[in-house]
Amino acid sequence: MNDVVLEVAGLSKAFGGVHAINDLSFTTRRGEILGVIGPNGxxxxTLFNVIxxxxxxxxxxxxxxxxxxTGLPTDAISRRGLIRTFQSATVFKNETVYENIRRSSIFGCIGKPSWFFRPGVVANGQRRAKETVAELLEFSGLSDVATTVAGTLPYGxxxxxxxxxxxxxxPTQLLMDEPAAGLNPTETLAMGQLxxxxxxKRSIDVVLVEHDIKMVTSVCDRILALNYGKAIAIDVPAKIVRHPEVIDAYLGVDHE
Ligand SMILES: Nc1ncnc2c1ncn2[C@@H]1O[C@H](COP(=O)(O)OP(=O)(O)OP(=O)(O)O)[C@@H](O)[C@H]1O
Ligand SMILES: [Mg+2]
Structure with missing residues (x-):
């Protein structure tokens, strides 16, 4: 039996008359990369914003x-290990790559803001943050640009x-919102590998929102297809790409 990680049940989000998420239910499993596809809008x-x-x-x-x-503040949710990335690149453009990662890791390593006042916690956290940054630079292949100002890097x-x-x-689960958006084919390939x-390599569960169907089908274990905030299907990639409703709503190619 697969362990359930994220459990979304009867979720809805309306903006006035627009039902952006409409009675949506699905689960993710431990060790899984779940893709989420669907037309613009x-x-x-919104699903990531509500989660x-x-x-x-x-x-x-x-x-x-x-x-x-449900209803917890964002920092309480991120402290539980559920973290998201954004559709556009969100980095401190005037800081170096190293400083960008260090700033983020310091919170992960020290914990709650109130712990900043506990003796020893900051020094300990700073030491661990330094180790985390070094390890992440290595993992991501960004070591050679560690001292580069982030805003001068290529978009990829x-x-x-x-x-x-x-x-x-x-994170123990990462929600990724279109990591390949705006990337060229070579950069997209690198992002898929990451x-x-x-x-x-890090045993982090992933939910991947992505329009690049080649990347989604190659990297995901299952794919959830959305249309008008509702699930059309959730299945393995080979079945999703042949699913008539998914083709009609999104893939835009006639099925046989
Ligand atoms: N803050 C908001 N206020 C009002 N309407 C919103 C808001 N955020 C999203 N919407 C509406 O909700 C619907 C879903 O938008 P959402 O951004 O979640 O779509 P998406 O699937 O991420 O699209 P894309 O592929 O273009 O990123 C759209 O009709 C959008 O206009
Ligand atoms: Mg979006």
Whole structure:
């Protein structure tokens, strides 16, 4: 039996008359990369926003590793190990790559803001943060640009840095919103490999929102297809790419 990690049940989010998420239910499993696909405006980013507490749900619930997290503030959710990345590269453009990762890891290593006042906690946290940064630079292949100012990096590297900043917060599950958006084919390939390694080498579960269907089908164990905030299907990639409704709504190729 596969362990359930994320449990989304009857989740809805309305913006006025727009039902961005509409009675959506699905689960993710331990060790899994779950892809989420769907047309523009089908609710993928809203799903991440509601799961991570950026905006409240209109209805429904989210459980993470057996615990109800619906309605918790974002920092309480991220401290539980559920971390997301953003659709556009979100880095401190005037800081070096090293400093970007260090800033993020310091919170992961020290813990709650109130712990900043405990004797020894900061020094300990800073030491561990330094180790974390070194390890993450190595893991992500960004070591040779560690002292480069982030805003001067090619966009593909900035997006990798965005992912590393999220990894520095010590996730057990990472929600990735279009990591390949705006990347060229070579950069997309590198990003796909990074996503696979996040699961394979770091044992972090991943939910991957992505329009690049080649990347999604090659890297994901299962794929959830959304349309108008509802699940059309959730299945293994080989079945999703042949699913008539998914083809009609998203893939746009006639099935035989
Ligand atoms: N803050 C908001 N206020 C009002 N409407 C919103 C808000 N955020 C999203 N929406 C609407 O909710 C729907 C879902 O948007 P969402 O951004 O989640 O789609 P998406 O699947 O991520 O699209 P894309 O593939 O373009 O990133 C859209 O109709 C969008 O206009
Ligand atoms: Mg989006």
């Amino acid at each position: 089908s609710g993928k980013t 991570t507490g950026v905006m409240p749900a209109t209805a429904g619930s989210v459980r993470f590793r057996g615990e109800a997290i 590297k900035q997006k990798i840095l965005g992912v590393v900043i999220a990894l520095a917060q010590q 996503v696979a390694q996040i699961r394979d």
